Amino acid sequence: MSKILIIEDEAAIRRVLTRILTEENKTYQVSEAEDGLAGIELIKKEDFDLVLCDIKMPKMDGVDVLEAVKKIKPEIPVVMISGHGDLETAVNSMRLGAFDYISKPPDLNRLLNSVRIALDSKKLVVENTRLKKKVSKKYEMVGNSKSILHIKEMIEKVALSDARVLITGANGTGKELVAHWLHEKSNRSKGPLVEVNCAAIPSELIESELFGHKKGSFTGAVKDRAGKFEAANNGTIFLDEIGDMSLSAQAKVLRALQESKISRVGSDRDIKINVRVIAATNKDLKKEISEGKFREDLYHRLAVILIEVPSLNDRREDIPLLIEHFSNKIAEEQGTIAKKFSKKAIELLIKYDWTGNIRELRNVVERLIILGEAEVSDNDVKLFASK
Secondary structure, three states, X not given: OEEEEEEOOOHHHHHHHHHHHHHHOOOEEEEEEOOHHHHHHHHHHOOOOEEEEEOOOOOOOHHHHHHHHHHXXXXXXXXXXXXXXXXXXXXXXXXXXXXXXXXXXXXXXXXXXXXXXXXXXXXXXXXXXXXXXHHHHHXXXXXXXXXXXXXXXXXHHHOOOOOOEEEEOOOOOOHXXXXXXXXXXXXXXXXXXXXXXXXXXXXXXXXXXXXXXXXXXXXXXXXXXXXXXXXXXXXEEEEEOHHHOOHHHHHHHHHHHHHOEEXXXXXXXXXXXXXXXXXXXXXXXXXXXXXXXXXXXXXXXXXXXXEEOOOHHHHHHHHHHHHHHHHHHHHHHHOOOOOEEOHHXXXXXXXXXXXXXXXXXXXXXXXXXXXOOOEEOHHHHHHHOOO
16 A cells, blocks of 8 residues: 655645546555645654645745655655746756656646656665665674774764774674674765675785776686776775785775776776775784785775774673674574573673684574573583583
């Protein structure tokens, strides 16, 4: 059932539009408002999938209604209808976020087609929002420790800038979560987030992976191929484990940061890019620099903002929250009811030496859920959480 609101001061036109829509599709549920103020009140109270709004109305004109709708419920498409149609009004309406602009008397096919497309677009917006929430939940940062609250505060301050960020911390601490939140809260969130695990790509292929290659530039290059930097254009590239990158690739990354352009392997043509770079490493890059394994000039380009993610042993107060979070998440994945952990079980887990950090804790929680009793006990922890 699609809910449509018609905001129109002329009762005869409201009746005609209602009849046209309900005869066209029996699933359309149409409501009417006699002026802009009444329409806004209905929008505040109910969830509509589409608004058809006249321009010239008493009390509140259609342009003001459009602006109000975009503030209250921006996901609702608004189709503007006016007998005083002119190009300037149409352009202004579209600039303010109208989905479409139709002149009176409306062409029947044009009106119904616009309604169908607008309703389809609303469904896509809702689905995209749902998927984005799902992604956000996947990369949720759980914890109320002082160190985690500090990181969250840093993300809020840094995300909206294009400043490059270097995230440091041991394996399994959740560096990728920080990268995802920096991207999701940035102005680039509608663009791509491209992840590259520099440690997982052979050194002889890393340049091709990052910058692409031309056909015939090396054995196996059977066609032109774009690299990760091009794929991340107008978005963010996350260079994970950048401390494992070869020195030759580091030089090319440095050029990309300095000049905002890259060239594919085997090509002398420059390609302009607009990419925010977030990097992460579990290595001490200053030590790597002293040993000649990492470029100092690249380090200073990357480390505009430094965010250090603490080990789980340094934030033990977050362990009860993390256990609950993982228990709920695993239950959701498996379609079961989340298991509870006894107080003594949690106390034991808090005392463990978590060398594998959050990744290890997640694995242990899953093991205890599978092998433990209905309520995971301290005995279960002693039996099944051993390393």
